[in-house]
Amino acid sequence: MRTELSRRLGIEHALFGFSPFPAVAAAVTRAGGLGVLGAVRYRAPAELAADLDWMQAHTGGLPWGLDVVMPATRVEGVTEADVEAMIPATHRRFVHDTLAEHGVPELAAGEAGGWRITGWLDEVARSQLDVAFDYPFALLANALGSPPADVIGRAHAHGALVAALAGSARHAVRHAEAGVDIVVAQGYEAGGHTGEIATMVLTPEVVRAVGPLPVLAAGGIGSGEQIAAGLALGAQGVWLGSVWLTTTEAGPLSPALTAKLLAAGSGDTVRSRALTGKPARQLRTAWTDAWDDPAGPGPLPMPLQGLLVADALSRIQKYEVTPLLGTPVGQIVGRMDSVRGVQEVFDELTAGFERAADRIARIAGRDG
Amino acid sequence: MRTELSRRLGIEHALFGFSPFPAVAAAVTRAGGLGVLGAVRYRAPAELAADLDWMQAHTGGLPWGLDVVMPATRVEGVTEADVEAMIPATHRRFVHDTLAEHGVPELAAGEAGGWRITGWLDEVARSQLDVAFDYPFALLANALGSPPADVIGRAHAHGALVAALAGSARHAVRHAEAGVDIVVAQGYEAGGHTGEIATMVLTPEVVRAVGPLPVLAAGGIGSGEQIAAGLALGAQGVWLGSVWLTTTEAGPLSPALTAKLLAAGSGDTVRSRALTGKPARQLRTAWTDAWDDPAGPGPLPMPLQGLLVADALSRIQKYEVTPLLGTPVGQIVGRMDSVRGVQEVFDELTAGFERAADRIARIAGRDG
Structure with a gap:
């Protein structure tokens, strides 16, 4: 190739x-x-x-x-704290209520959860x-x-x-x-x-x-x-x-998330603004459903949404709360049905290319 | 090939x-x-x-x-008249108002418009x-x-x-x-x-x-x-x-519709239920916008929607009411930029396959 x-x-x-x-x-x-x-x-x-x-x-x-x-659009000198201050209280409450509904435990004070994606x-x-x-x-x-x-x-x-x-x-x-x-x-x-x-x-x-x-x-x-x-x-x-x-x-992915990926079909993803505020394809979960529900407050624009949900996603990942657990992934998830080494996957890709x-x-x- | x-x-x-x-x-x-x-x-x-x-x-x-x-699902013995009778008056009014808003002329009594797609x-x-x-x-x-x-x-x-x-x-x-x-x-x-x-x-x-x-x-x-x-x-x-x-x-397509197809980009289609009641990709028009507007009544299920809009589409086509004029078409519409004979298009397709x-x-x- x-x-x-x-x-x-x-x-x-x-x-x-x-x-x-x-x-x-x-x-x-x-x-x-x-x-x-x-x-x-x-x-x-x-x-x-x-x-x-x-x-x-x-x-x-x-x-x-x-x-x-x-x-692409960035505002010079705006800090994370400035952005945090722009998040409406209704949205914070929605995050709180959605997590509570699914019994997601709090993190201990000062504890980092899974990932806090604010990059x-x-x-x-x-x-x-x-x-x-x-x-x-x-x-x-x-x-x-x-x-x-x-x-x-x-x-x-x-x-x-x-x-x-x-x-x-x-x-x-x-x-x-x-x-x-x-x-x-x-x-x-x-x-x-x-x-x-x-x-x-x-x-x-x-x-x-x-x-x-x-x-x-x-x-x-x-x-x-x-x-x-x-x-x-x-x-x-x-x-x-x-x-x-x-x-x-x-390996850093939790076993619960890996299991969801292996079980998912090509129709089990959704293009949702729940993760970052811009449309991103990801596993469809109770979390994306909550944000995409017209009855809810709906996602905030980037970068507010990412900051708003960062700790929540950390908690969902850390405690492996299955119904809410998701990840960005494409429609090919339907084809991901076993755990193998990168080299094996790579060899299969190049051999498949040769056959095609x-x-x-x-x-x-x-x-x- | x-x-x-x-x-x-x-x-x-x-x-x-x-x-x-x-x-x-x-x-x-x-x-x-x-x-x-x-x-x-x-x-x-x-x-x-x-x-x-x-x-x-x-x-x-x-x-x-x-x-x-x-x-796939059909009800034995149900006639077009039975289906017509199931269409709510609010939806008929919405069709009437949308056409009126764009000044679409009525058909003469008994006159067939463009196509009445009820197949x-x-x-x-x-x-x-x-x-x-x-x-x-x-x-x-x-x-x-x-x-x-x-x-x-x-x-x-x-x-x-x-x-x-x-x-x-x-x-x-x-x-x-x-x-x-x-x-x-x-x-x-x-x-x-x-x-x-x-x-x-x-x-x-x-x-x-x-x-x-x-x-x-x-x-x-x-x-x-x-x-x-x-x-x-x-x-x-x-x-x-x-x-x-x-x-x-x-040739049977109107010049106004052909012009819209030639001008459209790959992003100018929408998957909408406006045409038949099931999601169908088509040119995005003022007509699809009206049906996809959450403030409107929204499309009826198949086969009601197709029957409801059949005469309206005939009128839009016959009178070439450009803002409302559409057709089912895929995202490749962005590439359709000249009118040529089928044989020429076909030859280009097979030659392009050879190059690929x-x-x-x-x-x-x-x-x-």
Whole structure:
């Protein structure tokens, strides 16, 4: 699976694996792809530094990347406390009542729960970047809008390529104009923040809009045949996130959540604003139902919603309150039905791509 | 583009072209695909017979198909008048007011407007079938649920294969159990009735669920690279509907509607219940906005909604009231930007498939 972009990055397969877990990202890199560590869950810079040390030690000099969430619109000097102060009391009460209804225990004073995902605050993203630039990452991705010009310049000076996710051709063109090197076209069926255009339509549309800039297909890709489809659509590589959530290396996920992922069908996700305030595909749970219920107060805009629910999600995760327990994941969750190592999943993906390539050759009448 | 299914049907390319216009369907067949005439807009059996005569005369003995909408749940003996009587007065008033607001003229007494799409009434579908079985169609498709057992038996005795559209693996399995020969996996991005699972995820899921039964990929396919993607996903053929709407042979569409289709982007469609009572992707218009507005009465269930709006849509079409003028169409509408003949579109599709096959071979390292 070689493309112009995989050659440029010096990777064996044009397969990009996104994960919030260093063990997954490093294993993708070791398998011959490019592992990208999602930084959004890190709060303390020292914690990120420790994991980047680990990444560096476990990738044997092969290229890896980092994904930081930098909001496109940011207000200089606004702190987390300022944002906290903007959250209405009715919304805090709704969080309290929903948790109480499901008997979710309180955290002890000062105790950190599971993850407190606040990395989309500009303040937090900047502190992550200050740490990250001490490490030789090969790719810096931004999951939300174009990275600021100074960050792009700094990444280029660092020798890294810059990628940005886009849910429409219009966003992709904005990224290209901002100086981004790679556009990740993320379709409707993807986990996390998505637009409404499906990968089948979005990928070629973005390729046309920004070519010859390389495009990665993202969304709906969790098998070798889906990789072949993404590449047939004109992408120079594929970006997979969901498929790694049920790997052995995704150990930090609770057993209860892993069980929910293994049991879920392709129709068990929802594109909801419950998590961050922007539409993000995730497991449908009693938590997303509560926020999507027209009778409730509804989600706040980003970044308020993320901050509002951060502690609640920590508690739900820590105490494994199954009905409320969720995670961003794409429609391919229906296909995730066993826990295996990253290397095994990776081998199956590349072998499946080979089979799909054979199939296309046969249909085109080129099987000799 | 040959698969086991294309060989079985005796067609050159595994490309199925659906259209409500005989001139389009016949041209797809003549080009080497299999043209499928949508019968939903026919009301008078004699009118359908005339168009089937025409199809037969213009396909030179090559295979063609017919698509009839037979609802999965039907109530024996219920007439159109019975259904009409179930429509609430508030909904009739809403139709009247919305049309008045946009100055849509009345039809003269007894005058037929554009199309009055009531073909999803069992009564109408049955009368269509009685006409159709006088013609040697090679494929009978049902756009809504599995065809009734007697219809499947009659089609098989007629020497035809039976296809049914499915938006989920569960529906596909139901079709297979009912004795259908081909499942059309219709993804979220498709025009017309769709579920929420995108083609990229739905196609392989349906292939796994009903294999070795052949599956056609539908939704998001309007270019050769999208055809290659659909086939890479395990489909034995592709089903295209939207792409023909801006062909020369789709002459019956009004110039105003053609202009709207040419101007629309991939984000200008909506999955709305405004047309039939079930979610169907179509151009987003002031008409769909009115029905999707939470402040309005909202659409009625099928078949009430279709009957309620039939005359209104006729008037909107006849008088080309641009803000309200729409049609079922998929997200690939963003790519439909010129009016060309079916043969030219078809040639571009097959050439594009060849280019995509070359690309996959190169990426797989098989370019010799």
